[in-house]
Amino acid sequence: MRFFTRIPWQIKLVGLMLFLAIIPGSLISYSITGRLKDEFKSSTNSIxxxxxTSISSDISSKVKKxxxxxxxxxxxxxxxxxxPKQKIAFxxxxxENINDMLSIALVVKDNGVYAEAFSAEKKEIRKEGNIVLPVNHSLLKIDLKDLLSENIKxxxxxxxxxxxxxxxxxxxxxxxxxxPNLPASYITAQLDLSDIAGDIAKHDLNRMGELFVVDSTGSKFLSSKLLVDLxxxxxxxxxxxxxxxxxxxxINSYSDSNNNYVACLATTDSPSWVVVANIHEEAAYATVHEVFIFFTVFVIISGLLSIIIALLFSRHISKPIIQMAEISSSIAGGKFDAEFDYKAKxxxxxxxxxxxxxxxxxKKNFEEIQEQKLQLKDYSKNLEKKVEERTTELNSANQELKKAYKKVLELNEEKNEFLGIAAHDLKNPLIAVSSFADILRDDKDxxxxxxxxxxxxIKKASERMFFIVKNLLDVNAIEQGKIDTALQRISLxxxxGxxxxxxxxxxxxxxxxxxxxxxxxxCDIYSDYNLTFQVIQNILSNAIKFSPFDKNIYITVQKSKDNKYIQxxxxxxxxxxxxxxxxKLFQKFSRLSARPTDGEHSTGLGLSITKKLIEMINGSIELSDENKGGAEFIISFPKADAPV
Incomplete structure (x- = not known):
């Protein structure tokens, strides 16, 4: 300690300034570079x-399709x-119509021997720039005997x-x-994966690392690079x-004799492959090293400047500094009126x-601070209230977003049902039309x-398709509000009749x-004639369609209890x-337990359309709760002399 007290204050000042310049700068540089490294590591892992994951999803989606x-x-x-002709034509x-399918074949296995019963091949494919490349199918054959075994899935x-x-x-x-009529058979199709390979080749990750796919044998593929030093x-x-x-x-870290790597491995849903995204650690953290070098140079320069400044100002600083320090201590202790008697200008x-x-x-600020503390306390209370109100608003908006998302999901599910019904219900009539047309064309006897x-x-099948398409178009027209009504007096x-x-x-x-x-x-009503006709036709046709043979159908017209409607x-x-x-009686696309008794057709849209149409003419429809056997629908129309 005595040795320290003997050291001139100028040297102490130089040492202090050097310490204050280098140590905080070093700590800050290490802290910032450490944070940057952590952030880069997190960012690299996310990338x-x-x-x-994105390439894995693309592969799974493509294979699934x-x-x-x-x-x-x-x-x-x-x-x-x-x-057979239609199958071959298909x-x-x-x-020819599927871009990423190069060939397809029907292969038959007979007595352990695989033979092609039929094959179709793409004659040419198109690449960038509309260049037409012929396909040499002699190089694209596959040996099923080597691939298939008893336990293969x-x-x-x-x-x-x-x-x-x-x-x-x-x-x-x-x-x-x-x-039918063939032994064990397989369909083999050759798929062009150039779109997936192109996405991988164009990926930004290839500038600092590699992106490729590995299978269970360790084979590497779908990469634009030569993968040898992994x-x-x-x-x-x-x-x-x-x-x-x-x-x-x-995500894991790997190393070899020369380099360190960080890689993410993601499996595909189908087939059983692993997508590997690999990056060199040195390339990933290059920016961090540059920042570290910058801060190191900055700290050295700061230290040199501190020494120079300390030496310059040490000549002009003496006892007044100590006196001012004492005054400062007094002020810090609350004695704000303390003064320093120094006259030099x-x-x-x-x-x-x-x-x-x-x-x-x-002193003045301290008094103001005390007053501001009180104001800040009041402001804090108001702020909490505003935060609470804003939180309530955000929660309400979040609920609205959830409702909108749920509605989107419902509309998407409804769209899928719409397409599924159209494809399913139109399939059989189209096959019938095609088959009978082929017979009429080919059989001259x-x-x-x-x-x-x-x-x-053929006419019946066409009428069935017209009926299906008409119902689907009616639903679409009703929901888009494209049906006009002309209300008038009508004889029910x-x-x-x-x-x-x-x-x-x-x-x-x-x-x-x-x-x-x-x-x-x-029995006159106030309604639209065409819509009234269609509503009653739908219900009456359903009654005929679902009635067993030799039964009765009862049609009764009467006034409602309030005398405002004809039922x-x-x-x-x-x-x-x-x-x-x-x-689910009046829901769209609903399939009910009852089935037509004479092979008639039903799309599941009739009652849904009927309910929407009757509501458009200010009426209503309901299923009677009276148990008389069978089904009874009650349709209410506004009376002609009392329109609703």
């Missing part, structure tokens, strides 16, 4: 994870009602190989088929993940005057009666007896509705 297309071709080939059309996607003839990565998809641990971990047969997404004099003014200002029968069948008795006349062939064919009764003298009751003696049916 790796996003890159591997390809398998779905092959399954569609498979269903067509397995369909016993479709002739396969040829598929290979189908469908199967083979590991891609690079085809230099077409400059693309290609893989084979193999699906088991069950073709740590063995990456491939080993990928194979271990695939053996686990579970979806995984891991130099920098120290100015500093002493400033110190005196500071004491006075501090048909007599006149047979030709008329086939034409009648005449509408019912016309409908009974039009439906006579349908109910007479099934031996049904229509019993109509009118319990009102004036039309249509009751059949069919199976009626279950409790579950009643819950």
């Amino acid at each position: 790796l994870q996003f890159s591997s 390809s398998i779905e297309v092959i399954d569609l071709i498979k269903k067509n080939i397995e369909e016993p009602t479709i002739g 396969m040829v059309s598929s290979i 189908l469908p199967l996607i083979t590991s891609p190989v690079y085809n230099r003839e077409i400059n693309s990565w290609v893989a084979w998809a193999i699906v088991e088929a069950n073709v 740590p063995d641990g990456i491939i080993s971990d990928a194979k271990t993940i695939l053996k686990g047969k579970k979806k995984a997404n891991i 130099d920098s120290i004099g100015l500093l002493s005057n400033s110190l005196a003014r500071m004491g006075k200002n501090l 048909l007599n006149q009666e047979q030709q008329e029968d086939f034409l009648n069948e 008795r005449e509408v019912i 016309e409908l009974i006349s039009q439906s006579k062939e349908s109910y007479v064919k099934k031996g049904l007896n229509l019993v109509d009764s009118y319990e009102c003298d004036d 039309l009751r249509i009751r059949d003696e069919g199976p009626g509705f279950t409790e579950n049916d009643r819950k």
Whole structure:
């Protein structure tokens, strides 16, 4: 300690300033570079994870879509009602219209030998710049005997190989088929993976690392780089993940004799592959090293400047500094009126005057601070209230967003149901039209009666398709508000009479007896004629469609209890509705438990359309709760003399 007291204060000042310049600067530089390294590490991990996951999802999506297309071709080939020519034409059309499918074949296994029963191949493909490249299919064959075994799981996607003839990565998809009158058979399709390989090649990650795919054998593919200097641990971990047969997404560090790496491994849903996003640690943290060098230079320069400044000012600083320090201590202790008696008009004099003014200002500021504390306390209370109100508003907005998201999901599900019903219900009529047309075209020995029968069948199938499309268009038109109404006075008795006349062939064919009764003298209603006709036609046709043979259908017209509506009751003696049916009776696309009794067609849209139409003309429809056997619908129309 004595030695320290003997050191001149100038040297102490230099040492202090040097200490204050270097130590904080060093701590700050290490802290900032450490934070930057952590941030870069987190950012790098996120980039790796996003890159591997996005490519994994793209591969899974592409393979899934390809398998779905092959399954569609498979269903067509397995369909016993479709002739061989149509199946072949469908396969040829598929290979020409599906861009990423190079070839497809039906392979038959007989006595352990695999042979192609039929194959379709793409003659040419297009790359960037609309350059047409011919496909050499002699280089694209596959040996099923080497791939298939007793415990192999189908469908199967083979590991891609690079085809230099077409400059693309290609893989084979193999699906088991069950073709009538054929032994064990398979559908093989060659898939072009150039779009996935292109996305990987263009990915920004390739500038600092590698992006590629690994299978269970450790083979690397779908990469635009020559992958030779990678740590063995990456491939080993990928194979271990695939053996686990579970979806995984891991990030790990690897090293070899020369470099350190960070890699993210993400599995695909199908096929069993691992997408590897790999980056060199040195490249990832290059910016951090540059920042560290900058701060190191900054600290050194700061130290040198501190020494220079300390030496310059040490000559002009003496006892007044100590006295001002004492004054400062007094001010810090609350004695704001303390003054420093220094008359010289130099920098120290100015500093002493400033110190005196500071004491006075501090006294004034201290008083203001005490007052502001009270104001701040009140403001804090108001702020808490505002935060609470804002939180309530945000929660309310969040609930609205959840409702909107739920509505989007419902609309998406409704769209899927719409497309599913259209595809399913139009399939059989289209097949019937195609089949009968083929017979009429190819069979020249048909007599006149047979030709008329086939034409009648084509007409019936066309009417079924018209009925399906009409219902679907009605739903769309109603929901978009494209149906106009013309309300007027209408005789309900005449509408019912016309409908009974039009439906006579349908109910007479099934031996049904229509019993109509009118319990009102004036049965006129205030409605739209076309919509009224369609509403009653839908309910009456359903009653005929679901009634067993030789039963009765009762049509009753009466006034409502409040005398404002004319009620039309249509009751059949069919199976009626279950409790579950009643819950979804007027929903779109609902399939109820009852089925038509004579093979008639139903789309599940009739009651939904009927309810919307009757509401457009200010009426209503409901299912009667009276248990008389069968189903009874009550349709209420506004009376002509009392429109609603």
